[in-house]
Amino acid sequence: MRLGYLADHFDGVAAKVLSAVETVGKYSNQHELDGVQSLRELFGTPEEKMRIPTRFLWMSDDADEPVDEDGSLTYYDARANHPTRSEYRLYYPASVNAMKKAQLGDLVFIARQKTGNALFIVAPGNSSIAAQLDWLFGTSVAEYKGFSIRADFNESGGGRTEVNNLGLPALYLLDLLGIAVEPADPSAAENWLEKILAKFGERFPTSAEFGAFTRSTLPDLHPADDPDAVLMSWLEQEEILFRVLERHLAKDTLDALYVDGHVDVDRFIEVSLSMHNRRKSRAGKGLENQLIALFNALDVRHSFNPVTENKTRPDFIFPGIDEYTDGDFSALNLTMLGVKTTCKDRWRQVLSEAQRVEDKHLLTLETPISPAQTDEMREWRLQLVVPAALHTPYNPAQQQWLMSIADLVAMARERDRRGPAQAVLL
Structure with a gap:
């Protein structure tokens, strides 16, 4: 069972290295990005101003979570009334903190989601998180002077190649971006849920219990054959099965937050944070437990x-x-x-x-x-x-x-x- 592809979440992405005039403050106050003619691959050629609901994020290596805010991008043709010429521009609000923090050489990623919304992500140019986003989206931004465009996240394009199959590193990045990733095959997920509930009932088992169960579902894997591949298979299977169980156990809790058509917002935030923290904690414990099992299977004293x-x-x-x-x-x-x-x-x-x-x-x-x-x-x-x-x-x-x-x-x-x-x- 797989977690799907980037194409399940994005239509495409554009990325570029920010120039001095594109950063707010010392050099410029234009609140626009240069070279956006190329963004027609991503946003098309609208006849009227296109306002795109957008989540703006600042991500760095020294913060566990991004700094984010909601707003909108405006994509428009500044020469819409000209009979033969067009000049597309992309405007972001002056108040966006991500661009206030931006400096010369930082990277910006604009990802168009399947929902029609967008992510606007800024990261320091020499940071690990910038390199990880560049890898995730396949933009190879250093090879381009302007925007690097990937508009092939679709059924037949590059978004559904094996390279773009979501593994654990991609999953962790998407979690940071607030993108919910669930198993791609609902029927397979339902079959696994039946087996998990038969084993553990309506509860979260301990990390050690769940890790052992995960390994039992992959009986043909032998650590001595390829320790690296076996560990990754165990970890990815555990992540998938955990999300299947989590989705089931969270449903009643989330449903209870809706009363007479209204949502208990404070409680919703509390539950969301609890789920997020549980995922991070479980991932760390899961890695430790699977390593213990691996070392034991290989008779490595520790x-x-x-x-x-x-x-x-x-x-x-x-x-x-x-x-x-x-x-x-x-x-x-x-x-x-x-x-x-x-x-x-x-x-x-x-x-x-x-x-x-x-x-x-x-x-x-x-x-x-x-x-x-x-x-x-x-x-x-x-x-x-x-x-x-x-x-x-x-x-x-x-x-x-x-x-x-x-x-x-x-x-x-x-x-x-x-x-x-x-x-x-x-």
């Missing part, structure tokens, strides 16, 4: 969440906490692994954990991460571990440096095999 110096709790210590606390066991044969579904600027948190281990490892599902961030990680002796299927969005130099799950497993096994008397720096 301790999960042990207490080390200053009561810090690294996610994983290899080969274990007993070896870590044994002063005779060489620190060169220890491995510390932090785990974060998306790391953003939080990767620095792992630097203070497991002080005996100077060269630390961090596993994440975030892709890609900006070269500036990965360069800083290398300076701090932090090695990034990313499932092999998620390496492609990184640039070639980064890909040479990244470790896969298989690489991590091989290293942990080798260090365990050497033991305390054979310390050799890998």
